[in-house]
Amino acid sequence: MTTEQLISEIHKKKSFLCIGLDVDLNKIPSFLLEKEDPIFEFNKAIIDATHHLCVAYKPNTAFYEAYGIKGWKALKRTIEYINTNHPEIFTIADAKRGDIGNTSTMYAKAFFKDLAFDSVTVAPYMGKDSVEPFLAFDNKHTILLALTSNKGAFDFQTKEVQNKEVYKQVLETSKSWHNSENLMYVVGATKAEYLADIRTIVPSSFLLVPGVGAQGGNLQDVCKYGMNDSVGLLINSSRGIIYASSGKDFAEASANKALELQQQMAKEL
Numbered sequence: 001m002t003t004e005q006l007i008s009e010i011h012k013k014k015s016f017l018c019i020g021l022d023v024d025l026n027k028i029p030s031f032l033l034e035k036e037d038p039i040f041e042f043n044k045a046i047i048d049a050t051h052h053l054c055v056a057y058k059p060n061t062a063f064y065e066a067y068g069i070k071g072w073k074a075l076k077r078t079i080e081y082i083n084t085n086h087p088e089i090f091t092i093a094d095a096k097r098g099d100i101g102n103t104s105t106m107y108a109k110a111f112f113k114d115l116a117f118d119s120v121t122v123a124p125y126m127g128k129d130s131v132e133p134f135l136a137f138d139n140k141h142t143i144l145l146a147l148t149s150n151k152g153a154f155d156f157q158t159k160e161v162q163n164k165e166v167y168k169q170v171l172e173t174s175k176s177w178h179n180s181e182n183l184m185y186v187v188g189a190t191k192a193e194y195l196a197d198i199r200t201i202v203p204s205s206f207l208l209v210p211g212v213g214a215q216g217g218n219l220q221d222v223c224k225y226g227m228n229d230s231v232g233l234l235i236n237s238s239r240g241i242i243y244a245s246s247g248k249d250f251a252e253a254s255a256n257k258a259l260e261l262q263q264q265m266a267k268e269l
């Protein structure tokens with residue numbers, strides 16, 4: 001999907017909501033566990049109930065890998081379901097990969113070709129040659145971790161090296177990489193006060209902003225400091241939406257939570 005298509009979808013739906021499909025079998029309604037593929041059934045119900053309210057879905061691969069082959073199959077069925085029924089929705093494989101070049105190429109093939117995601121999250125730590133293999137794919141997006149939502153972000157990302165914070169060096173340096181127009185960046189919603197500075201370095205890039213909901217980030221602050229002329233934001237909530245209820249009404253409850261966020265977003269547009 002192109003960035004222009006994503007922006008057009010945001011305006012059509014008045015939403016820049018990304019729903020995180022982080023399926024934990026200990027948290028989904030127990031009656032689903034009797035089904036042959038409970039992970040997929042859960043996702044399908046959530047997607048059917050929320051697709052008109054969001055512009056992106058982000059399965060975090062850890063929640064699938066944890067269940068071995070069954071989990072990976074459920075991930076494949078989920079992405080196929082989205083791509084077949086809602087091809088206008090932007091998909092993010094939250095896998096946080098990155099390795100030496102030839103290995104990164106294989107990761108990129110796994111997520112862009114085999115699974116046909118629109119984007120993948122990538123860690124910048126191994127540098128240019130570990131990220132450029134992902135950037136080589138047309139109309140696919142690499143979402144580089146810049147300033148993450150967790151406390152550990154202060155261990156390295158905000159430390160100064162040669163008088164500049166590491167996350168700023170990631171933003172600045174990555175702009176010079178080949179095909180850098182295919183880059184987006186992760187900035188945690190819990191770090192909204194950093195967004196004004198971040199926008200001076202990457203004024204036009206899309207930012208994936210997780211941390212609203214369960215982690216306590218504030219949507220209005222993120223918009224105030226992070227929104228640009230073409231919106232430039234995808235705000236993610238996972239647990240806050242998909243686990244709104246553990247009863248038979250779980251999908252409807254998730255749609256209500258998604259609607260609350262979508263209505264707040266419509267006001268910001």
Ligand SMILES: O=C(O)c1cc(=O)[nH]c(=O)n1[C@@H]1O[C@H](COP(=O)(O)O)[C@@H](O)[C@H]1O
Nearest residue numbers: 060094121148149188210214215237238239
């Ligand atoms: O890359 C991410 O999506 C990510 C980066 C980050 O800094 N913080 C963060 O929470 N995430 C992911 O975003 C999702 C947040 O989930 P909730 O806290 O349940 O909304 C999880 O899948 C996290 O792995």
